[in-house]
Amino acid sequence: MKLIVQIPCYNEAASIGAVIAAVPKHIPGVESIEILVIDDGSTDATVDMARAAGANHIISNTGNMGLARSFHTGIETCLQLGADIIVNTDGDNQYCGADISRLVQPILAAKADIVIGDRGGFSNPHFSCFKKTLQVLGSFIIKKMTKLNITDAVSGFRALSRHAAQQINIVSEFSYTIEMLVQASAKRLSVVSVPVATNEKQRDSRLFRSIPQFLYFSITTLLRMYTMYRPLRVFFTLGLLALIAGSIPIVRFIYFYWLGQGDGHVQSLVLGGTLVILGVFTLLAGLIADLINFNRRLIEKMLLRIDQLEQQLASSQGESKQGIVTEQTDTTDKPQPKIGRIK
Known part of the structure; x- marks a missing residue:
């Protein structure tokens, strides 16, 4: 059983090392754990820091493609690399890496295709009152529309089985979180939530400039995807x-x-x-x-x-990794990350 933890990131040089270091080295039921960093055109030292922290694979976009595109690129790469389970986490160190083992347990037990990390809603000490209300209300609406038993619809901390990852095709440009749930509902995939911990907020989100913009993008994405699949x-x-x-x-x-x-x-x-x-x-x-x-x-x-x-x-043919261009940047005995783009 091979697990790949993918980390989409943009200018996360200050935090990517901590994110990689927090990934568990051993999980019962998992033989291999690898880390894939999707660099979305960072202009800082994100790639260098990820390499130094021990990332096994690094994919670099030629420019800033957005979170949804980077996520989808990561999924395709993980499948090419032979992942049986894929965990997605953010590069800003919002989520506690130790909870990755908790995320993958329902998949290992064949009880779920997709597992969403629930950040706790009103009980989360790192969220403002407004953000807690927005998260709980938005998740309730999405839960009713998709008929999925989820409690944190926009959490980016989630695990997918290979079967689920092969069926999820992200087409929106804003974010993948809502679209994935709509597709999962339409394709009858099993989705469950597990409680996870979060770290203290380090910076504001780069995904949106304001709450009204976030609401606009989220609502339009939900309506567009729901219309597409229903x-x-x-x-x-x-x-x-x-x-x-x-x-x-x-x-x-x-x-x-x-x-x-x-x-x-x-x-x-x-x-x-x-x-x-x-x-x-x-x-x-x-x-x-x-x-x-x-x-x-x-x-x-x-x-x-x-x-x-x-x-x-x-x-x-022994070519399961075909399609990943590798670039060795060091001649030491230490394994180096693979850097390249999907052909």
């Missing part, structure tokens, strides 16, 4: 609302027409008819979107099968 439910709801709204002025017109006063209420008929037509077209759009969604699922299954066949072929 199109029939979304369009059916909108179409039904339009039909109900359109039927009210039509009934009103019929009522006055029955009383012989229909001439003065033609506008109700026009408005109602417009809304009914809009509702019908929305329902039809929902059917088309659901067919597209069905075709996308078929394509994803084909890509998953192709990936599995490629991994089997590479394994049989």
Whole structure:
């Protein structure tokens, strides 16, 4: 059983060493533990510090691609490196590395595909009251929409089995946390939460500039992903609302027409008819979107099968690490990290 801890980071020279040092060296049930650092175009000494701290692999983006892109790059690299379990943690040392062993236990016990680290909500001593409220309320909404038993939806401290990682395809540019949960719900993956500890806050988040911006990006991402993976439910709801709204002025017109006063209420008929037509077209759009969604699922299954066949072929030829460019920067006996980009 091979575990790879991936750490997306941007200008984290001050903390990346502590993050790597906190990763457990041994976990019962895990034979191999490796560390992958995804450097998102850092302009400081993040790569040098990660190398000195003992990172096994380092991937460097040519520029700042964003957290979601870096996360997805890390997942693809971990799969190429033969990971059976992937743990994602942040480079700012927010999460306690010792809890990695707690994260992977449900996967080792075959009780979950994805494990989310719960930072404690209102009981977290390192969060402000506003952040605690925002976290609990947002997680409650996402829990209801996805029907997953989660308590901290935006926690970046999470573990994935290889089976889950092969099925998660992050397409948003803001963050991967919400999109992963929507996909997990749509693909019937098992998701559980486990309590984890956090370290004292060292700096403000670089993912967003303000709380309103964070809310805007989070809400739009949730709605976009939910519509992508649950199109029939979304369009059916909108179409039904339009039909109900359109039927009210039509009934009103019929009522006055029955009383012989229909001439003065033609506008109700026009408005109602417009809304009914809009509702019908929305329902039809929902059917088309659901067919597209069905075709996308078929394509994803084909890509998953192709990936599995490629991994089997590479394994049989002893080339499971093909696709990672390595750069040795030292001639000493100490193992050096692999630095490069996916070809």
